[in-house]
Amino acid sequence: MHEWALAEAIIRCVEDATGGKGGVEEVYIVVGELQSIDLEVLRWALGELSRGTRLEQATFKFEVERAEFACRNCGKRWSLSDASLGEEEREAVHFVPELVHSFVKCPACGSPDFEVVKGRGVWVKYIRLREG
Amino acid sequence: MHEWALAEAIIRCVEDATGGKGGVEEVYIVVGELQSIDLEVLRWALGELSRGTRLEQATFKFEVERAEFACRNCGKRWSLSDASLGEEEREAVHFVPELVHSFVKCPACGSPDFEVVKGRGVWVKYIRLREG
Amino acid sequence: MDPRLSVIGERLEEVARIIVVCSGKGGVGKSLIASLTSLLSSRSGLRVGLLDLDFHGPSCHIILGARKASPLEDRGLVPPTVAGVRLMSLAFLAGDKPIPLRGADVTNALLELLAITRWGRLDLLIVDSPPGMGEEILDVARILRRAEALLVTTPSPLSLSTVSRLVQLLKSLRTPIVGVLENMRREEEGEVAREARRWGVRYLGWLPYDPEIEAAIGDPARLLSTQLARRLGEALREAGILR
Amino acid sequence: MDPRLSVIGERLEEVARIIVVCSGKGGVGKSLIASLTSLLSSRSGLRVGLLDLDFHGPSCHIILGARKASPLEDRGLVPPTVAGVRLMSLAFLAGDKPIPLRGADVTNALLELLAITRWGRLDLLIVDSPPGMGEEILDVARILRRAEALLVTTPSPLSLSTVSRLVQLLKSLRTPIVGVLENMRREEEGEVAREARRWGVRYLGWLPYDPEIEAAIGDPARLLSTQLARRLGEALREAGILR
Ligand SMILES: Nc1ncnc2c1ncn2[C@@H]1O[C@H](COP(=O)(O)OP(=O)(O)O)[C@@H](O)[C@H]1O
Ligand SMILES: Nc1ncnc2c1ncn2[C@@H]1O[C@H](COP(=O)(O)OP(=O)(O)O)[C@@H](O)[C@H]1O
Numbered sequence: 150m151h152e153w154a155l156a157e158a159i160i161r162c163v164e165d166a167t168g169g170k171g172g173v174e175e176v177y178i179v180v181g182e183l184q185s186i187d188l189e190v191l192r193w194a195l196g197e198l199s200r201g202t203r204l205e206q207a208t209f210k211f212e213v214e215r216a217e218f219a220c221r222n223c224g225k226r227w228s229l230s231d232a233s234l235g236e237e238e239r240e241a242v243h244f245v246p247e248l249v250h251s252f253v254k255c256p257a258c259g260s261p262d263f264e265v266v267k268g269r270g271v272w273v274k275y276i277r278l279r280e281g
Numbered sequence: 282m283h284e285w286a287l288a289e290a291i292i293r294c295v296e297d298a299t300g301g302k303g304g305v306e307e308v309y310i311v312v313g314e315l316q317s318i319d320l321e322v323l324r325w326a327l328g329e330l331s332r333g334t335r336l337e338q339a340t341f342k343f344e345v346e347r348a349e350f351a352c353r354n355c356g357k358r359w360s361l362s363d364a365s366l367g368e369e370e371r372e373a374v375h376f377v378p379e380l381v382h383s384f385v386k387c388p389a390c391g392s393p394d395f396e397v398v399k400g401r402g403v404w405v406k407y408i409r410l411r412e413g
Numbered sequence: 414m415d416p417r418l419s420v421i422g423e424r425l426e427e428v429a430r431i432i433v434v435c436s437g438k439g440g441v442g443k444s445l446i447a448s449l450t451s452l453l454s455s456r457s458g459l460r461v462g463l464l465d466l467d468f469h470g471p472s473c474h475i476i477l478g479a480r481k482a483s484p485l486e487d488r489g490l491v492p493p494t495v496a497g498v499r500l501m502s503l504a505f506l507a508g509d510k511p512i513p514l515r516g517a518d519v520t521n522a523l524l525e526l527l528a529i530t531r532w533g534r535l536d537l538l539i540v541d542s543p544p545g546m547g548e549e550i551l552d553v554a555r556i557l558r559r560a561e562a563l564l565v566t567t568p569s570p571l572s573l574s575t576v577s578r579l580v581q582l583l584k585s586l587r588t589p590i591v592g593v594l595e596n597m598r599r600e601e602e603g604e605v606a607r608e609a610r611r612w613g614v615r616y617l618g619w620l621p622y623d624p625e626i627e628a629a630i631g632d633p634a635r636l637l638s639t640q641l642a643r644r645l646g647e648a649l650r651e652a653g654i655l656r
Numbered sequence: 657m658d659p660r661l662s663v664i665g666e667r668l669e670e671v672a673r674i675i676v677v678c679s680g681k682g683g684v685g686k687s688l689i690a691s692l693t694s695l696l697s698s699r700s701g702l703r704v705g706l707l708d709l710d711f712h713g714p715s716c717h718i719i720l721g722a723r724k725a726s727p728l729e730d731r732g733l734v735p736p737t738v739a740g741v742r743l744m745s746l747a748f749l750a751g752d753k754p755i756p757l758r759g760a761d762v763t764n765a766l767l768e769l770l771a772i773t774r775w776g777r778l779d780l781l782i783v784d785s786p787p788g789m790g791e792e793i794l795d796v797a798r799i800l801r802r803a804e805a806l807l808v809t810t811p812s813p814l815s816l817s818t819v820s821r822l823v824q825l826l827k828s829l830r831t832p833i834v835g836v837l838e839n840m841r842r843e844e845e846g847e848v849a850r851e852a853r854r855w856g857v858r859y860l861g862w863l864p865y866d867p868e869i870e871a872a873i874g875d876p877a878r879l880l881s882t883q884l885a886r887r888l889g890e891a892l893r894e895a896g897i898l899r
């Protein structure tokens with residue numbers, strides 16, 4: 150589970166963004182469907198890594214953003230459920246979402262030259278600080 | 282004056298976008314400052330090239346968008362007036378605006394790795410068709 | 414709306430055939446072969462253009478000895494004619510300065526060049542491409558739909574591995590592949606012909622490592638008189654690119 | 657906010673030195689020299705990592721004979737150790753498939769790799785770079801601010817012209833340049849030492865064209881026993897990269 154590494158990134162990011170400004174109440178995290186993150190593992194890792202930091206009391210909220218693709222060649226738009234990835238392929242995309250271009254092709258024209266419009270990876274949308 | 286070539290592109294673009302749908306009343310064109318287009322020449326070329334087309338009666342409106350840069354290295358934002366281009370350099374950028382990366386550097390950190398946030402090139406913002 | 418996209422087709426209206434020399438791998442001889450192909454085409458009476466799309470490492474102007482040439486501004490940009498070849502290169506505009514473009518800038522520069530360059534009537538437009546499988550390859554396939562790929566590889570497994578990826582990519586982009594040239598062969602035997610069969614790509618033959626090439630760079634007449642040029646001419650006739 | 661940017665510094669905290677092998681030009685031997693430098697470093701007792709940033713044409717896994725290796729998922733990705741070298745490459749994840757990334761995707765893939773790879777304690781991280789002056793060079797300079805550049809060129813004017821552009825670019829990016837290696841020299845004399853002086857870059861010496869290299873690719877022990885490895889070792893000691 151490299152979710153641990155992503156959790157570390159989120160914790161550092163929140164620490165960087167909030168400076169020395171006291172406790173963190175809520176962290177809102179957008180998780181792209183493409184990366185197929187295990188949310189339970191991510192939540193657990195965030196809990197472990199928060200201990201003794203200003204995030205100790207924080208609530209972590211997750212929003213999973215559906216992946217959406219748009220073909221640069223023919224304009225077709227589609228979603229991940231239309232694509233079928235093998236297990237190894239899913240694992241590769243789990244680590245580096247851009248590798249979707251190695252495994253998925255436009256269902257209309259067969260091109261791998263498409264844009265990942267939504268649902269790529271992990272993003273911190275907002276942070277709420279504790280009052281007072 | 283390669284403005285003629287740009288005028289041809291604008292005319293074809295308007296023709297493509299409006300299909301066989303009758304006369305064109307107004308074409309609103311945004312011209313990036315970076316490309317230092319000669320607006321009089323462009324207007325003249327558009328007039329010449331419109332003859333006998335559905336754009337024959339069209340008014341061409343121009344808006345010059347000031348160029349704005351943002352450094353990817355240090356975050357600094359600046360405008361073209363802060364940059365000084367030699368005559369040959371200006372001519373090169375006139376043809377291919379991206380060549381600004383060969384000649385201009387961030388005034389704060391010296392990096393050529395900046396984004397052209399605004400004011401790059403020629404853009405058709407909207408087209409108004411003749412009534413009826 | 415981007416007006417450039419609408420005019421590119423018209424700019425290439427009188428161009429009969431477009432061939433992109435590509436490999437994915439660097440240093441295999443793409444630029445040398447693209448330039449020599451242009452010279453050979455011109456000598457055999459074809460009207461030929463050469464577009465250098467290796468924006469970060471333009472080479473064709475050096476190979477053809479045209480460092481000092483520049484395009485003419487006349488209702489667009491008219492490429493200078495060098496040894497019978499109409500050559501367009503960003504190097505004419507940037508000189509010896511670096512051209513550090515990110516991918517989106519590469520796309521823009523490519524669109525701009527295609528929108529303003531007046532090639533006129535051509536029997537053949539040769540496009541020299543950079544290594545990699547980024548914007549230059551994807552955009553050429555997307556924008557110049559008629560383009561055919563001429564692949565170049567050396568016998569090294571490092572080159573074959575990358576060309577094999579490019580073949581798969583070109584197939585999914587539906588870009589026709591004229592064939593693959595094996596360049597700088599030094600050994601008796603190589604894997605390239607066998608690999609080409611595996612890829613389903615026509616093997617166009619091999620070109621020797623020619624120790625006289627380096628000294629001929631910048632001198633079109635001398636380039637045309639090398640053994641390499643002779644061998645390349647044979648392969649191109651065999652491939653139906655030259656008559 | 658992009659969380660990856662915040663953790664990259666920490667991932668490289670225990671890495672003492674970062675050297676990017678680059679050129680701008682393709683096929684000059686960047687990957688071979690990056691791989692050999694890693695092998696030589698490991699043999700001389702250094703803890704060394706090798707990051708292959710040529711996403712479109714990954715080669716280091718082939719040179720080191722690690723086509724079958726793969727990273728371990730343990731609180732991130734732990735690079736496999738190949739002949740003493742901790743190697744990370746997208747090829748471990750994409751196999752032999754093409755990796756057709758546009759520039760913005762290259763930046764994303766680079767950030768992702770840097771955010772999740774656990775190098776551990778390293779004396780030296782060697783970064784192999786693709787040709788060109790796009791995302792890979794600009795982002796490495798932007799994100800890995802400590803990185804130093806080791807330049808590679810051949811004696812060809814085609815290579816020198818591009819490396820000269822890269823030198824100007826690296827200077828404006830304030831990336832320190834360790835020096836320039838002349839690779840695949842065949843003639844008695846070359847322009848490279850003189851060019852290096854003109855650029856204000858240290859000339860680190862020349863490496864011969866070694867006809868035994870191709871057969872040694874994929875076999876670290878054999879690579880280390882080539883004349884090229886011996887010569888490279890000397891140059892790297894001279895340059896202060898190896899002791
Ligand atoms: N058949 C050949 N014999 C000798 N040298 C060659 C041959 N083909 C290419 N070269 C040399 O190899 C180097 C790489 O060629 P180049 O055309 O620049 O490759 P690319 O465009 O694929 O990067 C150049 O120095 C070129 O002069
Ligand atoms: N000194 C050398 N002697 C012989 N062959 C070499 C030498 N250096 C590199 N090569 C070969 O030249 C080709 C290009 O080398 P490579 O490392 O892939 O270059 P790059 O990474 O710059 O594209 C490969 O086939 C490699 O084996």
Ligand SMILES: [Mg+2]
Nearest residue numbers: 150151243729
């Ligand atoms: Mg997993």
Ligand SMILES: [Mg+2]
Nearest residue numbers: 282283375486
């Ligand atoms: Mg002008």
Ligand SMILES: [Mg+2]
Nearest residue numbers: 443444467472
């Ligand atoms: Mg080239």
Ligand SMILES: [Mg+2]
Nearest residue numbers: 686687710715
């Ligand atoms: Mg390489």
Ligand code: NI
Nearest residue numbers: 150151152243
């Ligand atoms: Ni994981």
Ligand code: NI
Nearest residue numbers: 282283284375
């Ligand atoms: Ni003009």
Ligand SMILES: [Zn+2]
Nearest residue numbers: 220223255258
């Ligand atoms: Zn499509």
Ligand SMILES: [Zn+2]
Nearest residue numbers: 352355387390
């Ligand atoms: Zn700056």
